[in-house]
Amino acid sequence: xxxxxxxxxxxxxxxxxxxxxxxxxxxxxxxxxxxxxxxxxxxxxxxxxxxxxxxxxxxxxxxxxxxxxxxxxxxxxxxxxxxxxxxxxxxxxxxxxxxxxxxxxxxxxxxxxxxxxxxxxxxxxxxxxxxxxxxxxxxxxxxxx
Numbered sequence: 847x848x849x850x851x852x853x854x855x856x857x858x859x860x861x862x863x864x865x866x867x868x869x870x871x872x873x874x875x876x877x878x879x880x881x882x883x884x885x886x887x888x889x890x891x892x893x894x895x896x897x898x899x900x901x902x903x904x905x906x907x908x909x910x911x912x913x914x915x916x917x918x919x920x921x922x923x924x925x926x927x928x929x930x931x932x933x934x935x936x937x938x939x940x941x942x943x944x945x946x947x948x949x950x951x952x953x954x955x956x957x958x959x960x961x962x963x964x965x966x967x968x969x970x971x972x973x974x975x976x977x978x979x980x981x982x983x984x985x986x987x988x989x990x991x
């Protein structure tokens with residue numbers, strides 16, 4: 847796979863992580879439960895870290911990081927739904943976060959099926975494991991809410 851294709855894939859994951867950062871940030875500001883707020887802040891910070899790591903990979907490969915764009919996939923619809931559900935109950939906020947992270951899991955799974963360079967694959971796989979863990983934790987919260 848050539849560098850331009852890898853850079854394009856990484857830019858897509860950067861956008862995925864930017865959306866995750868925003869979604870969890872909005873959720874943390876919107877939810878009343880302090881434990882959930884703390885957890886969503888952690889998830890938001892983790893996605894911010896993912897953005898930084900992926901941007902570093904793009905630069906290392908000699909590419910440019912794409913500016914934040916407007917996507918219309920399920921990932922972004924969840925974030926938009928979350929922004930409109932701010933005044934709803936905690937279960938609704940958690941449900942939107944679950945949909946958000948499920949979309950991220952799907953995005954990362956698709957990328958992991960591609961033949962990436964090993965060093966890039968390592969970064970993506972490590973991030974995927976963290977996202978999958980967050981998704982599983984949110985599913986537990988959803989069942990408890």
